[in-house]
Amino acid sequence: MFCPKAQATHPNGAKPVRMLPMTERNTVDLAAANSRLNQITSLFEDNADAAFNVAYRIVWNRADAEDVVQSTFIQVYLKLDQLQDKSKARSWLLQIAYRQALNILRRRKDEPTDPADLPDRFTSDDATAEPTLQKDLRLTIQTAIDHLPQNLRIAVVLRDVEGLPMREVASVLDIGQSAAKMRVTRAREQLRTELAGLI
Amino acid sequence: MDCHELEANLTEFLEGELSPQEEKAAVEHLATCQHCETVLAETKAVVATAAEHGQEELDPQTRQRLFQSVLDSSNQ
Numbered sequence: 001m002f003c004p005k006a007q008a009t010h011p012n013g014a015k016p017v018r019m020l021p022m023t024e025r026n027t028v029d030l031a032a033a034n035s036r037l038n039q040i041t042s043l044f045e046d047n048a049d050a051a052f053n054v055a056y057r058i059v060w061n062r063a064d065a066e067d068v069v070q071s072t073f074i075q076v077y078l079k080l081d082q083l084q085d086k087s088k089a090r091s092w093l094l095q096i097a098y099r100q101a102l103n104i105l106r107r108r109k110d111e112p113t114d115p116a117d118l119p120d121r122f123t124s125d126d127a128t129a130e131p132t133l134q135k136d137l138r139l140t141i142q143t144a145i146d147h148l149p150q151n152l153r154i155a156v157v158l159r160d161v162e163g164l165p166m167r168e169v170a171s172v173l174d175i176g177q178s179a180a181k182m183r184v185t186r187a188r189e190q191l192r193t194e195l196a197g198l199i
Numbered sequence: 200m201d202c203h204e205l206e207a208n209l210t211e212f213l214e215g216e217l218s219p220q221e222e223k224a225a226v227e228h229l230a231t232c233q234h235c236e237t238v239l240a241e242t243k244a245v246v247a248t249a250a251e252h253g254q255e256e257l258d259p260q261t262r263q264r265l266f267q268s269v270l271d272s273s274n275q
Contacts, residue, residue: 037270041266048262066261070268074272077269137252142252142253145249160246160250160253163250185209185210188242191249195248
């Protein structure tokens with residue numbers, strides 16, 4: 001393994017400084033640190049948008065949703081050793097994000113907590129070259145999702161937007177699978193009614 | 200299977216969770232019921248549209264800033 005200290009030279013450019021070889025312990029520590037860095041990088045790349053998506057649909061505030069993403073991944077980084085089943089990483093971290101967002105909501109006293117109370121809906125990419133039809137479709141579905149009650153909204157975001165299997169939706173929400181299915185069903189029914197003739 | 204039963208089992212039908220017999224009955228009902236066929240098509244459209252257009256995304260600069268903060272906080 002490459003060891004920078006072993007190849008170091010004296011600051012005045014004289015003879016190479018003779019360094020002690022890296023111990024086995026140091027090698028293991030460095031490998032573990034690199035492994036954790038690779039894991040958190042990969043998890044962040046794959047799931048940061050999903051965590052933001054879930055958080056934003058609860059807190060309705062971009063800054064707070066970003067705070068949720070940050071605190072979620074700090075927790076994930078610190079608890080990486082607890083992640084035994086890599087295939088459940090997405091639902092595991094989305095559950096952390098979901099709980100963090102709910103905590104923010106509970107702490108609020110006088111800020112709007114419902115999209116209907118907000119003056120303007122957040123749109124992050126108005127400057128992009130997205131075709132008008134696509135943009136209209138996106139705003140239409142997102143506004144319809146916004147109008148759902150929170151328990152239905154998060155369930156359908158997890159299942160249909162983020163693509164989690166129903167059992168993982170249940171796990172994130174800490175409810176039974178049949179209850180999760182019921183929420184997704186009711187959310188789809190309401191969306192279908194609201195979007196009739198539009199999509 | 201009638202209209203009420205089909206709508207009650209629509210999610211299971213879409214999730215592929217019905218038994219072979221139930222699925223066969225659902226397919227047979229759908230072939231003869233315009234109302235349920237429309238409900239199914241609209242529900243599929245909702246699911247597809249939500250999957251394709253329903254996500255709020257972080258802009259690249261914010262992603263990078265948040266990731267750096269995660270690393271900085273985790274290494275303290």
